[in-house]
Amino acid sequence: MIKYKIFIVFVIFLALPAFSKSINYFNLSIFNNSVDTLKKRSYEAPEIEQLNGTFTIIDTSGLIIYYKKYKHFRYGEYKKYYYSITKNGRIYELNYENLCIDFKENNEFLEMVINSRYSLSKIFNGITYVNYLLKKTL
16 A cells, blocks of 8 residues: 555656646746737738748848748748838849949949858848948949
C-alpha cells in the first residue's frame, strides 16, 4: 500500500512540470483589446497582379516602405518588403529591378543600391537604408 502511494506521488511530480508548461503557454491575446500603433494600408492591385491585402508601413521619409508577413508551410513566417513612390501609389516589391525602373535617371542612387552592404529594408539612422541612400543622392 505504501509502495502504491509513493508511486502515485512520484507520477504526479513527473506530470506536474508538463502541466505547468501548458499553463505558462496559455495565450490570453483574445482578451487583449489594444490597438496596433503601426500604420497599415489596404491595397488591391489592378487586374493581373496578385498583390493584395494589408501592408504595414515602416517608413515614410522618402519612398513609402511596407512589409507583409507570409507563412510558408515548411519554413514558417517571413516578411517581404515593398515600396511605393506616393502615399496612394502602386506598390512594388523592394528589389533592384523595380528601383531601376522607377529611378533610371538617378544613376548614383542605383550604383549605391548595387554596392550596399546592408539590406535595403534595414533601419539605419531612424529610416530604412533605401531611403537613407535616396536622401544622400538628392
